[in-house]
Amino acid sequence: MTEGTTPPPHHPIAVIGAGLGGLTLARVLYAHGVEAAVFDLDASAAARTQGGMLDIHDDTGQEALRAAGLHEAFLARVHAGGQATRVLDRHAEVHWSHADDGTGGRPEIDRGELRALLLESLPEGLIRWGAKVTGARALDGGRHEVTLADGTAFTTGLLVGADGAWSRVRTLLSDAVPAYTGMSFVEADLHSADTRHPVSAEVVGGGMLFALGAGHGFLAHREPDGSLHVYAAVEAAEDWLDGIDFTDAEASKQAVLKEFDGWHENLRALVADADAPLVPRRIHALPVGHRWPRTPGVTLLGDAAHLMSPFAGEGANLALIDGADLARALLAHPADTEAALAAYEERMFRRAENSAADSALMGGMLFRPDAPERLAAMFGGHQPWAEQP
Numbered sequence: 407m408t409e410g411t412t413p414p415p416h417h418p419i420a421v422i423g424a425g426l427g428g429l430t431l432a433r434v435l436y437a438h439g440v441e442a443a444v445f446d447l448d449a450s451a452a453a454r455t456q457g458g459m460l461d462i463h464d465d466t467g468q469e470a471l472r473a474a475g476l477h478e479a480f481l482a483r484v485h486a487g488g489q490a491t492r493v494l495d496r497h498a499e500v501h502w503s504h505a506d507d508g509t510g511g512r513p514e515i516d517r518g519e520l521r522a523l524l525l526e527s528l529p530e531g532l533i534r535w536g537a538k539v540t541g542a543r544a545l546d547g548g549r550h551e552v553t554l555a556d557g558t559a560f561t562t563g564l565l566v567g568a569d570g571a572w573s574r575v576r577t578l579l580s581d582a583v584p585a586y587t588g589m590s591f592v593e594a595d596l597h598s599a600d601t602r603h604p605v606s607a608e609v610v611g612g613g614m615l616f617a618l619g620a621g622h623g624f625l626a627h628r629e630p631d632g633s634l635h636v637y638a639a640v641e642a643a644e645d646w647l648d649g650i651d652f653t654d655a656e657a658s659k660q661a662v663l664k665e666f667d668g669w670h671e672n673l674r675a676l677v678a679d680a681d682a683p684l685v686p687r688r689i690h691a692l693p694v695g696h697r698w699p700r701t702p703g704v705t706l707l708g709d710a711a712h713l714m715s716p717f718a719g720e721g722a723n724l725a726l727i728d729g730a731d732l733a734r735a736l737l738a739h740p741a742d743t744e745a746a747l748a749a750y751e752e753r754m755f756r757r758a759e760n761s762a763a764d765s766a767l768m769g770g771m772l773f774r775p776d777a778p779e780r781l782a783a784m785f786g787g788h789q790p791w792a793e794q795p
Contacts, residue, residue: 413561417443419736420552420562422575424448424533426517426722427708428568429524430729433474436528438737442566444528445554447538451525458635459485459614459627460520460722461512466757467723470730479523484513485630490613491785495778498609498617498670502782506613514613516630517722539574548703548743550578564743565704566732568725571690573710579698584690584713586644589769591687592662594636594680603634603679609672610634617673618777622665624676636676640665641773647686658684691715694762697755705747707732712758717768720761728754 419435421428424446432442448454462468462480471477489512493502525533538555542565545551550565567575571584599607609615610626617624621641626634640646640662650661662677662684677684692713705711708725732750739746771780 414551414559416561416563418562419443419564419566420445420560421566421568422446422539422552422573423568423570423708423710424451424525424535425568425570425708425725426521426524427725427729428566429521429528430470430474430726431566431568431707431733432532432729433476433524433527434470434730434733435736436532437475438733440737441532443560443562444533445537445539445552446533446535447555449536451521451533451535453535455518458517459514459629460517461489461514461614461719462520462726463512463719463723466720466727470723470726473730473734474524474527476523476527480515480520481513483519483523484515485628489514490611492609492611492613492615493778493782493785494609494615494617494673496617496619496622496666496669496673498672499778501778502785503611504785512719514627519630520722539569542575542578544578544703550703563703564736564747567704567706567710568708568729569710571709571713573706575704576706576710578704579701579706580696582692582696584692587689587691587715587766587769588641589689589715589773590640590642590644590647591689592638592640592647592658592677593685593687594638594677595682596634596636596676596679597681598632599628599634600632602681603675605672606634606675606679609676616772616778616781618772618781619669620775620777621773622669623773623777624673626676634676636680638662638666638677639773644688647688650686652684652686655680655683689715691762691766694766695755695759696762697751697759700744700748700751702744705732705751707754711754712762714758714762714765715769716765717772718761718765720765724758724761727757 419442421444489506541553553559596603615626623639626636652658707728735746735750
């Protein structure tokens with residue numbers, strides 16, 4: 407800094423990313439009188455649709471919401487009946503069907519609803535919208551300087567990367583980058599399913615559908631507004647999606663359905679009858695057991711720390727509990743940030759490694775030729791994923 411220039415603003419705690427993990431961290435701290443500045447690249451909270459249903463686990467996601475003082479408000483927003491589950495094979499034969507009797511430990515909630523709950527619990531102005539991070543560098547004493555796309559900068563005593571799969575903060579700690587898992591998803595939506603798509607509504611049921619076959623599957627869930635959100639999963643080369651023109655609705659449907667030749671028409675209709683353009687998504691993951699040496703003044707949470715495949719339903723839950731655990735560690739060590747970060751990372755690394763391994767194992771099981779039988783057995787209390795092929 408040259409003489410006469412104004413130093414950049416300083417934030418004791420700066421959180422990059424206003425996703426579920428970053429917001430939970432900010433909320434738990436705020437509830438205990440500690441303010442963290444949150445920066446997000448979106449122009450506003452409503453800039454992007456959040457979409458999709460999440461099953462929030464009692465021992466991770468719900469624990470985090472209890473720590474945030476939001477558990478009762480969460481329960482008031484869950485999707486009644488959303489824990490119902492159906493497992494079908496490629497011929498639409500049912501291998502498992504279980505109604506939601508209200509006793510399960512993984513209630514479903516719309517991701518947007520959950521994020522809104524967290525946003526509403528924070529004061530106006532705590533989140534800096536339209537703040538895209540372009541770089542970060544270490545200073546002395548564990549401080550960091552963060553630069554934004556608009557040319558401004560700030561310094562912080564604790565930098566938290568809650569900025570997702572392609573985290574910029576992660577480069578301060580690790581050379582690891584997400585790798586393609588071999589699975590690609592194509593997302594589809596069917597609106598007002600009970601009236602517009604009654605057959606598909608019956609196929610999916612009241613909650614989650616798994617329709618599985620060798621290297622392929624339809625994963626779908628009913629949303630609170632009565633629509634169906636569908637993921638057509640295909641084991642494919644990384645460039646498979648590049649060969650599909652997703653600006654052409656009919657052509658893209660046909661290209662995806664070609665992968666499901668021979669599947670029952672009631673299942674193929676989950677894509678064929680989609681009411682909105684299909685959305686492609688490649689599934690990436692960081693290495694199982696990803697970790698880094700303790701580095702002063704910086705850490706990661708959620709996907710930035712341990713991006714994994716979605717097949718064990720852990721991603722959002724881990725982001726929530728990471729945020730709560732980091733906040734609790736900081737509150738327990740108010741005068742020693744490094745002790746707080748060491749305690750947080752030790753617990754987070756162990757939990758994330760176990761979950762990432764489970765996610766990879768489930769991904770391998772879900773797209774085997776005998777996946778419907780194995781998944782049905784698992785839901786019935788057996789452990790077919792542990793058996794040898």
